[in-house]
Amino acid sequence: MRAFLLSSAMAMTRKPAFFLLSNLLKTLDSFHANSNSRNLSLISNHTAKWMQDTSKKSPMELINEVPPIKVDGRIVACEGDSNPALGHPIEFICLDLKDPAVCKYCGLRYVQHHHH
Numbered sequence: 001m002r003a004f005l006l007s008s009a010m011a012m013t014r015k016p017a018f019f020l021l022s023n024l025l026k027t028l029d030s031f032h033a034n035s036n037s038r039n040l041s042l043i044s045n046h047t048a049k050w051m052q053d054t055s056k057k058s059p060m061e062l063i064n065e066v067p068p069i070k071v072d073g074r075i076v077a078c079e080g081d082s083n084p085a086l087g088h089p090i091e092f093i094c095l096d097l098k099d100p101a102v103c104k105y106c107g108l109r110y111v112q113h114h115h116h
Helices: 002-052 061-063
Strands: 068-072 075-078 089-092 109-112
Touching: none
Parallel strands: 068 109
Antiparallel strands: 075 089
């Protein structure tokens, strides 16, 4: 009898834990689904608002107006800005090609300055 009571008590303690876990997972799933749709709507609203103003240039248009930066060496370290708080992680860029090399973070272009 004692073993039966012990096993039924264990089963009863597992049930609430299982229900709590399943309810928690359902809540997290619904929260995750709602937050994704909310974030997507915020992004799409922001993008639509930004796209309406045609007088402003896009970030890519602005960065393309900056002429390529001439560098003496074969490799340049781009940080995006002289102030580390405003820049990005350092990217080392090889300048062996004729075309300007582009920083993948900020879009600045670099070319090797030849002294011939």
